[in-house]
Amino acid sequence: MGRFDHRTVLVTGGAGGQGASHVRAYQAEGANVVIAGIDESRGCALAAELGARALYVRLDVTDETSWSAAVQAAEGHFGPLSVLVNNAGVQNPAAPIETTERRVWDRILGVNLTGAFLGIKAAAPSLRRNGGGVIVNIASTSGVGGTAMYAPYVASKWALRGLTKTAALELGRDRIRVNAIHPGVIATPFITEPAVGSDAPISDFYSAEPFAIPRLGEPADITRALLFLTSDEASFATGSEFVIDGGLLLGPALQHEAA
Template sequence: MNLKDKVVIVTGGARGLGEAFARGIVREGGRVVIGDLLDVEGSAVAKDLGPDALFLHLDVTDADNWERVVAQTEEHFGRLDGLVNNAGVTASGTPVVDEPLDSFQRIIQLNLVSVHTGMHFAVPAMRRAGGGSIVNISSAAGLIGLALTSGYGAAKWGVRGLTKVAAVELGRERIRVNSVHPGMVLTPMTASIGLVPDEGAFPNNPYRRVGKPEELVGAVTYLLSDAASYTTGAELAVDGGWTAGPTVEYVMGQ
């Protein structure tokens, strides 16, 4: 997808999915601002990508950070055309009735409230640019009820709903807002819960394996590009068919 001259902020861009998105944007001719708390890793990615990339320290839960990052993006690249709200944390793995309140609130803050804050500060810059595209990274857990993900699932369903509200409100200003819903993808975050890339190791989906970060890049760059000029308020599952339904093996009890 052609992203020539488009300027995009990617949160959580220092590693995992965010790094893959940042690299994909530059590969397609765009310019990227990598926002992350991981200064060393983020700076290394930006240096590797060259002059079309800039790293800026960003705590997505801090409004002042967001205001600074958007201002520095416009100052450095002259405009802002896109935002990928990718930063977040994984589920606690705790049943609803056992999840501590502070844990639930932290997950909501990082995975949902930060998306609203990012849009709050990015949209005025997109208005100045004449339009733009926002891609909110939700999850398969934002499409189905997934056990042991109460805070995470609630946040990702919230991202899905917030995306649709923003799409309706911003459409007339040529600002598109869509959500992407990854299934299980092997990243530093998910590796901590024991995911492995082996074929057949994840029989829950028709592909029988977890995804790779680069397999999400095409969906995100499409939604950022002008090829998706008539696409807003959509939800795109990139999950190996996980949310399409149970596998044959599961249905047949094999």
Template sequence: MRFENQTVVITGATGGLGASHARAYYAEGAWVVLTGRRRDAGTALAAELGERAHFVPLDVRNPDDWANAVDAAESAFGPVSILVNNAGIQHGPATIEDTAIETWERTFAINVTGQFLGIRAFTPSLRRAGGGSIVNVASTMANVGSPYYAPYVASKWAIRGLTRSAALELGRDNIRVNSLHPGVASTPFIHEPAAPGAQPIAELYSPDPFAIPRLAAPDEITRALLFLTAPDAAFVTGTELVVDGGLLLGPALKY
């Protein structure tokens, strides 16, 4: 029960990884505030979890929604100890010259500005809690380039800079800020098309060449997140935790 009586806010909480994170924090005693745009799914997940869970509608692009989320979280459970900036989107494949400006702007608005607004909105609440932890969910794509996904890749690289800057600003307030870099996990994000007519990432990506030749289970990413926000990581801030089965190492030798 590492998170007993701590209030945790999770964005994108109704997705594959978000729901996994929510269940794990709840199981370890936290008060869990689920946020997202899918009201029905969020309400259902909160009901499934129990009385220590609460759903708040949130579009991460909207500063007013963030202000409402802070008020709702504190009214329900008190000052927030942990913010998990998990919400994010992918887009369909396209070369840079064929990428619509609307795709670029929407990807950055959700993946980067959404996290910036979350840190800005919830920092006072974490101070009121006496400190805590923020985790910005990035991707292995924040460490490399990838053809046809420039907006997504660039947005994930931006999260690294945001995380490090926030860690420097907030460390003296006893607030740690880290980024989590998942590899390819078996979630709807991977198995469903990112855009109408696009191939799911699962059909384009094979884990076979890599050191651990399979997709991650959502709970394997969740366990890394729990470590970053637990007392075990009290001296960890501004770091980038990669959980990718060796993807960034490149192809492994075959016997």
């Protein structure tokens, strides 16, 4: 038996680099998975690959009506939600604050922050109908420290921390746990390919060489933590923040001299 047998899990950005990893793992653990996002071709292809226990729903996370329709479709197909993973996110083109356009600021906060807010708002009634459940917001180590040239992204992820803690306080007595994961630099197109309007990807601003664990992360590194955090094994964890970054935030690792 899987840890998520007969449970309904909705993952936003579910056909992306990290999202697809999460969706596949939940489905392998017995869950009914809802692949939510705007990339219809990739979402439908992933649902077809996974079979009867997978459903693609089109979801614009910045639109409240779209959220209502997605949750309704999930419930109609599989039943009330057990898990919501607010995974969808976008990055801004690298630029200093002084030259960052307002429309860029609005878009990044709209997807990364308002999207999670609307997700919590839409999913909470369904989770209550289920008798409880778990929400995880995928934030970033940029929400723990600053990152030059990425002010909108950093601001959205810092704010997501406060949203997580507030939701945990409001929903805890309904048996709904709310936590955040802060990935470091993970090897997905989100990191390794330039954002629209950018000349360089975020990975160009980092070298893994100084990390305590000197490599970029893989989507599976985040997925394994996510499965634990949304399982019954983590039933006493809410309002928590889990940093998975290979030691990025620790500072440079001790360099051993050659013998």
